[in-house]
Amino acid sequence: MTTIRPYRPADRADVYDICVRTGASGADARGLYSSDALLPDVFAGPYVEYQPDLAFVVDTGRRVAGYVISVADSQAFADWYDAHWLPGFRERYPLTEATSQKEREAIGFGLDPHEAIVPEVDRFPAHLHIDLLPELQGQGYGRRLIRELLAALHGRGVPGVFLRMSPANTGAMAFYRRLGFEELPSSRSDAPALAIATNADV
Secondary structure, three states: OOOEOOOOHHHHHHHHHHHOOOOOOOOOOOOHHHHHHHHHHOOOHHHHHHHHHHHHEEEEOOOEEEEEEEHHHHHHHHHHHHHHHHHHHHHHHOHHHHHHHHHHHHHHHHHHHHHHHHOOOOOOOOEEEEEHHHHHHHOOHHHHHHHHHHHHHHOOOOOEEEOOOOOHHHHHHHHHHHHHHHEEEOEEOEEEEEHHHHHHHH
């Protein structure tokens, strides 16, 4: 039976696999970079290491096939990232050895987590990433994951959560808008930023 449950350390490999298999604007990014671990090392690994209690997964009974991960305080997370995650990341992914412009851009995201923080961070201090394998899409699991996360953040007194996304991922944009996410004033066409209050009814 497919269920939503809190993340466990044993789920890490599945989370990494989902991240790369949805990492090309929702499509499979395996083989696009010199290491398939690059995208997860930016957008998944540091989150489940820093705040695993704000990660929820969809468990099919055979494997984890979807997740939502978040941090309650984006500024504090970025400071932790600089001190604890960035040194190893720099060693694993030297910018000078990137094999393409796309890889340089991906490494660049991992070199400066502060750059992604929105100016509206006081109202929306948390941020999230959510990914589902195609087998789970269109069945309501994305909405249920967001609902689970918003309840957890609201219970901690966090007023709002934001996300940044690829403008090419039009399906994701439609999904977020259906749930009530709104584009922030600081949003840019090359890196849309959307946000929602944690007490929203999704």
